[in-house]
Amino acid sequence: MGEKVMGKNISWNQFKRSLFIVQKNIHIYYSKGPVIIFGLLMPFFLFLSFYIGRDMPIEALIPGLLGMTAFFTATSTGPAIVPWEARAKTLERLISSPVSLRTIFLGDVISSFLFGLLISVFPVIASLLIGVEIVYPLILVLGVVLSTFCFAAFSILLSAYPPTDNPSTIMMLSSMIKFPLVFISGIFIPLEQLPIWGRTVSSISPLTYFTDLARYAIQGKSYYPFEVNFLVLIAFTIAFLVLAIKIHEHTIQKRL
Amino acid sequence: MTSENAVEVTNLTKHFNGLVAVNNISFEVKNSELFGFLGPNGAGKTTTIRMLTGVIKPDKGSASIFGYDVVKQGLKARQLMGIVPEMSNAYVDLSAWNNLMLVGGLYGVNKNQRTERATSLLKKFDLYERRNQLVKGFSKGMKQKLLLCMALISDPQILFLDEPTSGLDVESQRLIKDMVREFNANGTTVFLTTHNMEEANQLCDRVAIINRGKIAEIDSPEKVRQQSCGLQTIEISFDNPVNAEDLLKLPSVNGANKMGDKLRLCVDDTGAAIDALVDYARSKKLNIISLNTLAPSLEDVFLQLVKES
Numbered sequence: 001m002g003e004k005v006m007g008k009n010i011s012w013n014q015f016k017r018s019l020f021i022v023q024k025n026i027h028i029y030y031s032k033g034p035v036i037i038f039g040l041l042m043p044f045f046l047f048l049s050f051y052i053g054r055d056m057p058i059e060a061l062i063p064g065l066l067g068m069t070a071f072f073t074a075t076s077t078g079p080a081i082v083p084w085e086a087r088a089k090t091l092e093r094l095i096s097s098p099v100s101l102r103t104i105f106l107g108d109v110i111s112s113f114l115f116g117l118l119i120s121v122f123p124v125i126a127s128l129l130i131g132v133e134i135v136y137p138l139i140l141v142l143g144v145v146l147s148t149f150c151f152a153a154f155s156i157l158l159s160a161y162p163p164t165d166n167p168s169t170i171m172m173l174s175s176m177i178k179f180p181l182v183f184i185s186g187i188f189i190p191l192e193q194l195p196i197w198g199r200t201v202s203s204i205s206p207l208t209y210f211t212d213l214a215r216y217a218i219q220g221k222s223y224y225p226f227e228v229n230f231l232v233l234i235a236f237t238i239a240f241l242v243l244a245i246k247i248h249e250h251t252i253q254k255r256l
Numbered sequence: 257m258t259s260e261n262a263v264e265v266t267n268l269t270k271h272f273n274g275l276v277a278v279n280n281i282s283f284e285v286k287n288s289e290l291f292g293f294l295g296p297n298g299a300g301k302t303t304t305i306r307m308l309t310g311v312i313k314p315d316k317g318s319a320s321i322f323g324y325d326v327v328k329q330g331l332k333a334r335q336l337m338g339i340v341p342e343m344s345n346a347y348v349d350l351s352a353w354n355n356l357m358l359v360g361g362l363y364g365v366n367k368n369q370r371t372e373r374a375t376s377l378l379k380k381f382d383l384y385e386r387r388n389q390l391v392k393g394f395s396k397g398m399k400q401k402l403l404l405c406m407a408l409i410s411d412p413q414i415l416f417l418d419e420p421t422s423g424l425d426v427e428s429q430r431l432i433k434d435m436v437r438e439f440n441a442n443g444t445t446v447f448l449t450t451h452n453m454e455e456a457n458q459l460c461d462r463v464a465i466i467n468r469g470k471i472a473e474i475d476s477p478e479k480v481r482q483q484s485c486g487l488q489t490i491e492i493s494f495d496n497p498v499n500a501e502d503l504l505k506l507p508s509v510n511g512a513n514k515m516g517d518k519l520r521l522c523v524d525d526t527g528a529a530i531d532a533l534v535d536y537a538r539s540k541k542l543n544i545i546s547l548n549t550l551a552p553s554l555e556d557v558f559l560q561l562v563k564e565s
Contacts, residue, residue, distance in 0.1 A: 088348070089345040093359075094362070096310055098335040099362055253312060
């Protein structure tokens with residue numbers, strides 16, 4: 001269980017096995033009620049409530065919409081999987097299979113990432129259709145890919161504690177963390193318009209760096225240099241993955 | 257790595273909340289053996305199987321599967337196993353077919369073999385026509401048969417079966433028992449936990465009886481029955497009435513009850529008791545009309561061992 005997977009062959013085999021976990025998650029979890037509600041409907045209505053009645057150019061709104069879409073969708077599947085599987089006893093099946101814990105969570109991260117990526121394509125296409133010009137398209141694509149992976153890793157961290165088998169508990173707790181992050185990440189108010197304390201607080205949120213990156217790619221201007229945004233997102237991704245694995249390794253026995 | 261024994265367990269111990277669930281047990285299961293693990297509820301059967309299959313970590317001691325330590329070399333050990341757990345854990349939101357494809361994939365079975373084995377197993381267990389149906393619509397018996405298919409998709413060297421026939425109808429029980437026998441005959445080692453003494457008696461080469469986390473006895477079902485002290489019974493009748501209390505003085509006899517025209521004697525050693533009875537009949541000039549030895553059922557032995565421990 002806690003063993004280190006060493007050797008190229010074992011790692012490659014384990015990676016291939018994680019793709020079966022991805023397939024399983026896509027079949028089962030993409031259509032689950034809490035995933036649809038917390039991943040699609042809530043951010044959609046949150047955006048509408050922000051947009052309606054405000055006189056802002058569409059180019060200024062798209063980075064925020066994209067940030068919310070990527071963040072909410074990529075973090076909607078991950079928290080549900082582990083408690084759901086613990087309750088259905090299928091987590092025990094996975095753990096008694098010849099796959100490591102890392103393989104199981106890699107599968108969960110990839111499936112959350114794909115869900116986020118798939119849905120995030122829609123606001124990008126919608127922007128292009130309504131005539132929004134994207135200044136740096138490659139940076140936008142790379143930014144969306146990196147940040148949805150970062151948010152997917154964050155979602156697995158959200159499911160690590162408390163070690164409950166009740167999906168709604170984790171979904172509620174993760175919403176309590178996710179919603180405040182949306183309000184401090186420069187989605188509704190650009191970073192440069194925030195007071196100093198606001199900018200300081202926003203720096204702890206990974207969403208800040210993606211919104212800033214999207215603003216750079218779409219409008220050509222950003223608060224942080226785009227290289228910094230990329231580096232910080234990479235650092236967050238690594239930190240989330242390491243922390244998630246460590247905490248899950250510590251708590252997994254309590255779920256069985 | 258090769259090993260003569262399929263399972264080797266040494267001083268395995270597990271506590272839950274300060275209570276000992278499995279207490280320093282040691283045993284081996286030979287390659288290709290059908291091994292029964294018997295015990296009452298809460299005896300430690302499922303905890304033992306969960307440690308052997310890598311679900312929970314032992315607090316003390318070690319266990320290996322074909323030489324691979326279940327903790328230190330867990331991936332290699334688990335690669336050799338097929339598992340049917342006590343509680344159904346197929347994915348109810350997936351079809352039977354997709355469950356098999358998932359488990360085959362997790363065990364690294366290639367696509368052609370997965371398809372071939374899944375088809376053959378589903379046909380063998382009479383589930384092929386329902387392969388595309390979601391498991392949530394399956395009956396308990398169908399789910400149990402699917403779990404067995406999922407355990408066998410990787411062609412395992414050892415099968416762990418935790419109460420595989422519990423709560424099933426007679427037909428499903430018979431099908432599962434026949435399949436277990438067939439796979440065992442083809443060389444698969446089977447580790448079976450059960451409450452059902454008759455099932456263990458019919459299927460197992462050897463049984464271990466566990467109670468309160470400790471192993472009370474390990475042997476073949478027949479030897480376990482024979483070795484049990486005080487449960488061997490002799491039924492004897494003479495041509496003239498005999499005082500039962502006289503027979504209690506004979507060696508090895510520790511109980512005597514009159515049953516119609518016969519006497520039923522509880523003995524420790526059947527052979528010694530028969531010799532003593534023959535000598536007694538000669539000395540009293542009695543003729544023995546009938547003499548039968550009655551072996552205890554495995555259930556009798558089980559209850560006695562559980563009571564003693």
